[in-house]
Amino acid sequence: MVEPPHRRRAHTRTRDLERYAGLFAERTGVMRSSAMRDLMAITARPEVISLAGGLPDTSTFPAGTFAAQMTRIAQESTAEALQYGPTEGFEETVDCILEVMGAEGMLPDPDDVIVTTGGQQAIDLVSKTLVDPGDVVICEAPTYPGAVPVFCSYQAEVVQIDCDEDGMRIEELEAVLAGLDAEGRRPKFVYTVPSFQNPAGVTLSLERRRRLVELARQRELLVVEDNPYGLLRFSGDPLPPLYQLDGGDFVIYIGTFSKILSPGIRLGWAVAPPPVMEKIVLGKQAADLCTSTLTQHFVREYFAEGRWREYIADLIGIYHGRRDVMVGALREHFPAEATWTEPEGGLFIWATLPEYIDTGDLLAKALREDVAFVPGQAAYADESRGRNSMRLNFSGVGEDEIREGIRRIGAAVGEQVELYQALTGEYAQGSSHPGMPGREAEDMPGIDATKPSAGPGRYLTSPGPAEGPADHGEGGDVLPFRKESA
Amino acid sequence: MKVAVLKGGRSLERGVSLRSAARVEDALERLGHEAVAIDADGDLVRRLRDSSPDVAFVAMHGRGGEDGTAQELLEILGVPFTGPGVAACGRCMDKVAAKQVLRGAGVPTPDWFAFNETAFRELGAADALPTLGERLGFPLVVKPGRGGSALGVKFASSPAEVPAALVSAFSYDDRVLLERFVEGRELAVSVLGSEPLPIVEAIPADGDRYDFEARYEIGRTEFACPARLDDAAAEAVTTTALAAFEALGCSGFSRVDLILGAEGPQVLEVNAIPGLTDTSLLPQAAEAAGISFEELVERILELAPRPAAA
Numbered sequence: 032m033v034e035p036p037h038r039r040r041a042h043t044r045t046r047d048l049e050r051y052a053g054l055f056a057e058r059t060g061v062m063r064s065s066a067m068r069d070l071m072a073i074t075a076r077p078e079v080i081s082l083a084g085g086l087p088d089t090s091t092f093p094a095g096t097f098a099a100q101m102t103r104i105a106q107e108s109t110a111e112a113l114q115y116g117p118t119e120g121f122e123e124t125v126d127c128i129l130e131v132m133g134a135e136g137m138l139p140d141p142d143d144v145i146v147t148t149g150g151q152q153a154i155d156l157v158s159k160t161l162v163d164p165g166d167v168v169i170c171e172a173p174t175y176p177g178a179v180p181v182f183c184s185y186q187a188e189v190v191q192i193d194c195d196e197d198g199m200r201i202e203e204l205e206a207v208l209a210g211l212d213a214e215g216r217r218p219k220f221v222y223t224v225p226s227f228q229n230p231a232g233v234t235l236s237l238e239r240r241r242r243l244v245e246l247a248r249q250r251e252l253l254v255v256e257d258n259p260y261g262l263l264r265f266s267g268d269p270l271p272p273l274y275q276l277d278g279g280d281f282v283i284y285i286g287t288f289s290k291i292l293s294p295g296i297r298l299g300w301a302v303a304p305p306p307v308m309e310k311i312v313l314g315k316q317a318a319d320l321c322t323s324t325l326t327q328h329f330v331r332e333y334f335a336e337g338r339w340r341e342y343i344a345d346l347i348g349i350y351h352g353r354r355d356v357m358v359g360a361l362r363e364h365f366p367a368e369a370t371w372t373e374p375e376g377g378l379f380i381w382a383t384l385p386e387y388i389d390t391g392d393l394l395a396k397a398l399r400e401d402v403a404f405v406p407g408q409a410a411y412a413d414e415s416r417g418r419n420s421m422r423l424n425f426s427g428v429g430e431d432e433i434r435e436g437i438r439r440i441g442a443a444v445g446e447q448v449e450l451y452q453a454l455t456g457e458y459a460q461g462s463s464h465p466g467m468p469g470r471e472a473e474d475m476p477g478i479d480a481t482k483p484s485a486g487p488g489r490y491l492t493s494p495g496p497a498e499g500p501a502d503h504g505e506g507g508d509v510l511p512f513r514k515e516s517a
Numbered sequence: 518m519k520v521a522v523l524k525g526g527r528s529l530e531r532g533v534s535l536r537s538a539a540r541v542e543d544a545l546e547r548l549g550h551e552a553v554a555i556d557a558d559g560d561l562v563r564r565l566r567d568s569s570p571d572v573a574f575v576a577m578h579g580r581g582g583e584d585g586t587a588q589e590l591l592e593i594l595g596v597p598f599t600g601p602g603v604a605a606c607g608r609c610m611d612k613v614a615a616k617q618v619l620r621g622a623g624v625p626t627p628d629w630f631a632f633n634e635t636a637f638r639e640l641g642a643a644d645a646l647p648t649l650g651e652r653l654g655f656p657l658v659v660k661p662g663r664g665g666s667a668l669g670v671k672f673a674s675s676p677a678e679v680p681a682a683l684v685s686a687f688s689y690d691d692r693v694l695l696e697r698f699v700e701g702r703e704l705a706v707s708v709l710g711s712e713p714l715p716i717v718e719a720i721p722a723d724g725d726r727y728d729f730e731a732r733y734e735i736g737r738t739e740f741a742c743p744a745r746l747d748d749a750a751a752e753a754v755t756t757t758a759l760a761a762f763e764a765l766g767c768s769g770f771s772r773v774d775l776i777l778g779a780e781g782p783q784v785l786e787v788n789a790i791p792g793l794t795d796t797s798l799l800p801q802a803a804e805a806a807g808i809s810f811e812e813l814v815e816r817i818l819e820l821a822p823r824p825a826a827a
Contacts, residue, residue: 039543044804072532387681392669392688395529447684450634454643454680 058164058186074403080436083403085229085378086427087290088349092342100332108328116324118316120146120300124327127334128300131286134340135261137275139284139302145311146322150259150287150299154178156318157220157255157283157301158185160310167211167218171199173381173410173417175229175257178222182412189412190218196372198235199223201242208250220253220283225273227260227377230410230422234375237270244273247281253307257285262343264376265351280304288330290378291343296326350378353425353433360434364441366448371423378426381407383419384444387451390421393443400439519551520818521570521596523587526557528579529668529689537793538576540800544814545574557587565594572821573598574814575790579664583790584610599821601789605766609789610663613694615765622764624757625783627776628653629696631662634687643680650676653697659683662692672698701778704744706758707791707799709770709813710820713755714802718744740798742805750777757782769820772799 074081104112119125125144132139147153154177162168164186170178172191182189192204204221211218221243225235235243247254256273274284279302287299303311315321333339354373357380361371371382384390390406397403407420421440425433522545524538525531538554545552553568555561557577565573573596575587585606591598601609608614613631620626630649636642650657656674659682669689671682679695686693703719720739746754758773761784765771772791775782791799803813 039546044810072535073527073529076527387684389681389685389688392685395668396688398529443688447688450637450687451680451684453637454646454683456643 058184073398076401079398079401079403080428080432080439081403082423082425082428082433082436082440083405084424084427086424087294087378088346088426089293089295091345091349092293096333096336096338100329100336103332104325104328112325112328114324116321116327118312118321119144120322121324121327121331123331124298124322125300127330128286130334130339131262131288131291132274132284132302135258135269135272135275137272137284139274139279143279143302143304143308145301145303145308145315146327147299147301147315148319148322149289149294149297150257150285151177151181152315152318153285153287153299153301154181154222154255154257156311156314157285157303158182158187159314159318160307161219161253162187167216168220168222169204169207169218170222171224171228171231173230173407173420173422174222174412175224176405176409176422178257179410179412182222187219191411191413191416194228194231194233196233197239198225198228198233199239199243201239201246204243205246208246208252218252220255221247222255222257223273224257224259226258226270227263227374227379229260229377230379230405230407231381232372232374232377232379233381234267234270235273240270240273240276244277244282247277251281253281253283255283255285259287259290260377262291263347263350263378265347265354267375274302283307291346292330292333292339296329297323298326298330347376350376350426353428353430354380356430357423357425357433357437360437361441364438364445366441366445368448369444378424380423380425382421382423383407384421385448385451386419388444388447389418391418393421393440393447396443396447397440400443402436402439404440518572518818519553519568519570520545521553521555521565521568521573523555523557523561523573523575523577523582523598526577526579526581526587528577528581528583529664530579533792533794534576534578534582536795537578537797540793540795540810541574541576541814544811547811548815550818557582561587562590562594565591565596570596572596572818574818574821575600576793578790578792580610583788584663597821599817600769601765601767601771605768605771606789608765609767609771609787611692612660612786613662613692615787616694618764619761619784622760624760624764625781627697627699627783627785629694631692631694633662633692635691637683646679647676649695650679653695656698658696658698659686660694660696661686661689662694664689699776699778699780699783701776702744704754704775704777704782705772705798705802706755706775707770707772707802708759708762708767709803709808709816711759713759714799714808715743715805716746716751716754717742717798717802717805718746719798740801742798742801746777750782754782757784761787768822770799770817 073079074083124146125141128144129139129141147156158181162185166187167190168182168187169190169192172193174191179189190207192199192207194200223235225240227234243254246252254273258272261272274282284302285299288296289299301311358373361382365382368385369382371380374380391408394403394406405422407417407422408414410422411417522538522542524534526534528534542552542554553570555564573591575582575598577583577587581587583606585603588598588603588606592603608618616626616629632642656672659671659673659679661669669686671685673679673682683693705717705719707714718741720741754775754777758775761773762771765787767787767789772788774785774788776785791797793800800810800813808816
């Protein structure tokens with residue numbers, strides 16, 4: 032291919048940087064590139080087994096079907112498919128959305144639906160509509176790593192509520208709400224991925240779903256339900272979405288075709304009560320006028336063929352097998368000190384290691400063995416949390432790679448556990464086991480035997496002020512949801 | 518001139534290297550040179566042979582490119598290259614070796630102890646940790662023996678935090694050092710040829726420790742160049758930096774990181790091949806000295822040793 036004409040911009044000089052930096056909006060100060068960006072750059076190397084992605088498997092989508100549908104669009108709707116469309120999306124796209132939501136028992140008013148450029152834009156638009164700088168947004172701990180930068184870009188104060196095997200701990204949510212009440216503050220919304228959560232893989236129990244919806248009604252609190260994976264259930268009984276339980280008064284729903292069809296088409300949606308939707312539509316208009324009409328046509332054709340449920344069933348079969356392989360490999364290769372979730376659907380497993388292991392550093396070690404995962408800190412607004420956890424994706428790579436990838440990570444973890452034991456055998460023994468009297472703690476002044484030993488403070492060639500590492504804060508970050516042992 | 522730009526590789530600092538190299542390639546083209554970009558992998562030797570460059574610009578950071586490995590290959594192939602030679606790269610990359618050289622040459626560097634993993638796994642070195650903590654005091658700094666940027670560098674404010682910090686540091690290397698924490702101003706002196714460039718001071722944005730992420734992101738750390746120092750302090754810092762550069766046998770260019778505490782400047786480490794990205798310190802220092810990025814690249818090329826016989 033001939034290289035297209037282009038010019039290379041002159042080098043940015045220090046004063047250019049300063050000049051631009053002087054113009055940056057205040058919110059850019061909190062817009063940070065996602066954590067460990069440079070390390071993640073290495074995960075893209077072809078020899079690396081990446082359990083770090085969040086990719087659905089698109090390799091089984093029938094190429095013939097794709098070709099036939101695109102051809103039909105070209106033959107029958109070229110002009111429309113290449114033209115702008117309505118901001119809210121085509122009615123036909125909304126019909127497809129109603130079908131998908133209907134499959135989970137939801138019955139929204141079509142006028143409450145807007146088609147968005149992926150579910151990600153829906154999160155952005157909802158935040159844009161509701162969040163002023165300093166407003167409180169509540170979400171799970173850990174939360175979807177892609178949501179944190181959105182909330183931060185609107186300068187929200189992000190409060191995270193711990194999860195256990197039944198999802199967000201609603202009692203803790205109530206306590207946080209009461210605390211905010213006492214300060215005269217009201218959160219703008221509670222963001223949750225209730226089914227097969229990204230990254231934790233856990234599902235909010237029915238009882239908690241009911242309680243959350245009840246809380247929302249009592250307190251007139253908005254809940255943003257992000258449900259990309261609800262239809263990807265391998266085992267257990269389906270649970271009603273919050274939207275269905277609430278009827279759409281206090282629950283704003285976010286859906287996407289990314290995980291049930293294709294992330295490349297960038298089609299998602301939001302469902303909200305009319306006054307909220309009105310603002311979301313205006314926000315969408317300002318952002319990008321309308322969602323791709325070409326891909327909306329593709330979805331229309333795809334749903335007209337009527338095989339979408341079969342395709343999901345195929346995906347479920349594939350992912351189910353891969354999850355089983357990953358869980359089996361974790362049992363075989365992870366040390367006894369590790370715990371992990373065993374999701375009934377979705378794409379992710381969340382593994383938690385002893386607190387003295389920093390998964391950011393572990394990633395560096397793992398990358399030497401050509402395997403990658405997402406360090407847990409990415410799922411927290413406060414980057415000192417989640418440091419001993421990791422997100423493992425089982426949808427994007429084949430079973431053999433999963434097995435080998437987990438084996439390699441397990442070996443690296445095993446070495447760290449062994450080393451830590453060697454290190455603590457005679458030294459600071461009590462520190463990592465709160466409650467156990469540490470011999471050294473008595474001998475050496477200054478040891479706080481109950482303090483977590485993991486030092487999250489990072490520092491470079493020379494430290495700043497002589498202060499200790501950031502406090503762990505809430506303590507029991509995400510507690511292991513389910514202990515699986517061999 | 519045909520210049521091979523070596524970049525990437527398997528180092529953890531691959532991303533930074535790619536950004537450094539992109540700027541260098543661009544500058545080379547502006548200067549009228551022919552730039553041949555080579556992502557260092559199993560094909561490195563073949564590609565160097567095929568392209569037969571006049572000189573190689575090594576824009577790699579971290580292991581493989583900054584530790585003398587790539588330089589050794591270039592020597593074997595007889596290709597002149599930019600920056601320090603094999604031995605100097607090897608010494609700078611290994612923080613323990615570098616500190617030993619510095620101390621031997623009378624260049625101040627904070628006290629330290631170094632251990633390899635075997636010491637802990639097989640020789641019961643853990644028993645020595647309390648003594649060592651007493652000797653260095655708290656807080657102390659735990660660093661991987663080799664590796665660039667701030668990856669794996671931890672700060673232990675009490676004995677209880679040392680084991681986890683060691684586990685982290687050992688994720689990057691099988692040797693680690695525990696170093697006395699010195700409170701003071703963070704300074705960097707880049708050396709071009711044998712000339713020191715203006716001193717850069719890194720001032721962490723409020724509350725933020727100057728860490729790996731902040732290092733490469735605009736707005737996370739403020740840099741003052743030239744650093745606001747009185748003449749005597751600036752002189753002491755520059756002299757110390759040059760002494761470190763020479764003691765380690767650096768040539769071409771390098772960057773010396775120091776801390777200026779109550780006891781005067783102390784050298785923390787020397788980066789044999791410092792970053793050349795938009796936010797890197799060497800280009801900033803050069804600019805403060807009135808040297809544009811193109812001029813900087815040209816000077817670095819000129820400093821690459823030519824073969825003895827043409």
